Amino acid sequence: MPGMSTDDWLTDIRTSYDTVAISYADQVRDAIAGHQYLRAALALFADSVRAAGGGPVADVGCGPGQVTAHLHRLGIDAFGIDLSPGMIDVAQREHPGLRFEVGSMTDLDLPAASVTGLLAWQSLIHIPDDEVPTVFGHFHRTLRPGGPLQLLFHVGDESQLKTQGYGGHPMKVHVHRRQPDQVAAWLRDAGFEVEAQMLLDPVEKTSQAFLFARRKLCQ
Structure with missing residues (x-):
């Protein structure tokens, strides 16, 4: 997004999702x-967390908290983080007793090696390419070393400005579609081992991809 500072597009994302939080x-x-494939992916992730010794799991870009809550039902100590205070309000209201907090994946305010697992479902789609390595x-x-990471994102080669969505409310967010091989390369550069990838609806324009990765034990 040429000409826009990080604060500009983060503000647009926050405002947009505050606006659509209830409808979303x-x-x-x-x-x-x-x-069934979403449930299977979360079950696999939960098994990976348990195999890594258990412990807290961060759902980054948690939105209204449905993934966080599902992981809890699977016996995982998950908590949610989202840039939008409106989304966090909805998550806290719909899932009382679970932990949700406002935060940004571009400046993740968590201690080093503090979570056993981390997942980001459809939250990387608004991050520009040059910010993904950060x-x-x-x-x-x-x-933690050996901890699993699971990503879900839109597949494609283009970026589009989304101006309306989720109940017809106004939005101003860029949606970035990416090829799994590119995302996997970024993960390897960051010190992850990519273990598997899966396409959902591979012949559709709305195709999505899962990537299953793990922080290397030696790092």
Whole structure:
């Protein structure tokens, strides 16, 4: 996004998701229950966390908290972080007793090696290419050696400005579609081992990709 500072596009993201928080929560509330591959990916992630010794898990870009809550139902000590205070308010209201806090993946305020697992579902899609290595650096710093990382993102080669969504509310966010091989290369550069990738609806324009990675034990 030429000509925009980090503060500018982060402010646009925060404002946009504050605006659509309630409508967005209504649309995604049953998404996991209705999609077997989403449930399978979270079950695999939960197994990986347990195999790594258990402990806290960060759901970064948690939105209204449906993924965080699902992980809790799987027995995982997950907490959610989101840039949007509006999203955090909805998450706290819909999932009382779980931990949610406002924060940014571009400046992740978590101690080094403080989480056993980390996942980011559809939250990297608004991060510009030149900021992704910084984000992955924070993920690497925050994860314990051997800890699993799971990403879900839109597949493609273009970036588009989204001006409306989720109930017809105004938005101003860029949506970046990326190829899994590019994201995997960024992860390896950041010190992760990429273990697997999976495409959802691979022949559709709305295709999504999972990447399953792990912080290297020797780092």
